[in-house]
Amino acid sequence: MLPDSLKSELKARVAHAVTNREAVVDVMKELQRHYGWLTDEAVAEAAELLGLTPLQVEELATFYEMIYRRPVGKRVIHVCDSISCWAMGGESLMAHLARQLGIGPGETTADGMFTLLPCCCLGNCGEAPTLMIGDTLHGRVTPEQASEIVEKERSAAR
Ligand code: FES
Secondary structure, X not given: OOOHHHHHXXXXXXXHOOOHHHHHHHHHHHXXXXXXXXXXXXXXXXXXXXXOOHHHHHHHHHHOOOXXXXXXXXXXXXXXXXXXXXXXXXXXXXXXXXXXXXXXXXXXXXXXXXXXXEEOOOOOHHHOOOEEEOOEEEOOOOHHHHHHHHHHHXXXXX
8 A cells, every 4th residue: 555645746746747647657667666566556556546547557557668567576677689789799698697697588586686677679779788777777788797787786785
């Protein structure tokens, strides 16, 4: 259940939006931050806040790659698999991270720390290959740098 303070804040954001739909991603992201992922409860709460049906929220939630409808780790690693990153070694980067973390794409480590996900273009094609952890983009990432980034994130998340 949402704390009253967060509910009030989100109601205010929806009220300031030109249309309720404009606030959908913002509301879903805040609920996701609160619960760790967009739970069924969160979908229902988002629908109520936005004046939409849960099905409408569900449709939008499944459209956005950064909205998670399943439990994820504390840190989600998105590895771009679109054309520029693929051409610049994105596949090797994903394979390296999968080996390091002992999981496959789409999986979460047993300790609940990391989820590894392929994703579409992150808008950083000139710096391919690119990955994103949280809201931070990392470009021209070598496998060695990816390992360092992951270990820094691990320390920061503890
Ligand atoms: S193709 Fe990877 S950031 Fe655009």
